[in-house]
Amino acid sequence: MESVYEKIAAEIYEKSYAIIDDFISEELRTSLLKEQSDLLEAGKFRLAAVGKGEKKQVRTEIRNDQVLWMDPEDLSPFEMHYWEEVDKVRMAINQRCYLGLKSFEGHFARYPKGSFYVRHLDQFEQVPYRLVTVIIYLNDSWEQEDEGMLRMYLPKEDGSEEILDIMPKGGRMVVFLSGEIPHEVLPTKKERISITGWLRNID
Numbered sequence: 001m002e003s004v005y006e007k008i009a010a011e012i013y014e015k016s017y018a019i020i021d022d023f024i025s026e027e028l029r030t031s032l033l034k035e036q037s038d039l040l041e042a043g044k045f046r047l048a049a050v051g052k053g054e055k056k057q058v059r060t061e062i063r064n065d066q067v068l069w070m071d072p073e074d075l076s077p078f079e080m081h082y083w084e085e086v087d088k089v090r091m092a093i094n095q096r097c098y099l100g101l102k103s104f105e106g107h108f109a110r111y112p113k114g115s116f117y118v119r120h121l122d123q124f125e126q127v128p129y130r131l132v133t134v135i136i137y138l139n140d141s142w143e144q145e146d147e148g149m150l151r152m153y154l155p156k157e158d159g160s161e162e163i164l165d166i167m168p169k170g171g172r173m174v175v176f177l178s179g180e181i182p183h184e185v186l187p188t189k190k191e192r193i194s195i196t197g198w199l200r201n202i203d
């Protein structure tokens, strides 16, 4: 039988994105959510920046979420568990798509009520090594009226775009090619928690 990792890889190969519900167990989801809220309370989150290196700056008209980067050298047991799962996704994508993915970087993200992230690509000049975006949502519950959708703009053969809105339901994983799918986070009506990361072709 095809594993969930192989299924993700096959979908990435076929359509450049994959959405998998219940990718992590409820136990791991609630543990990561609790960890996030403890870190937030400890004042560890910062307003997210855009750009990289000298061009890095906080621009709240572009994005106004708060993030906490994970330290690969100092992962908590739950973070480690999640990274191991992501590593299986990495290997499956390499087998199927030959992307030569070598490592992962990621951060917790908290979108307070009213926050958003306007349309962008995750791969840009300063971060060409980001090949695959991997997001896991940690929210306890999410309803249509909470908004805060991830809106993906899927490029079509005729040059037009198809819009796909995805609810940030807890346990749901979204994977897509960082350089190919523009996307945005629509303004959220409720606090919205996730881990966003990127598989890279560098160590």
Ligand SMILES: O=C(O)CCC(=O)C(=O)O
Residues within 6 Å of the ligand: 109, 117, 122, 135, 149, 150, 168, 183, 184, 185, 194, 196
């Ligand atoms: O949280 C999401 O749904 C997407 C976040 C995002 O686009 C990013 O952090 O680059």
Ligand SMILES: [Fe+2]
Residues within 6 Å of the ligand: 120, 121, 122, 183
């Ligand atoms: Fe993004």
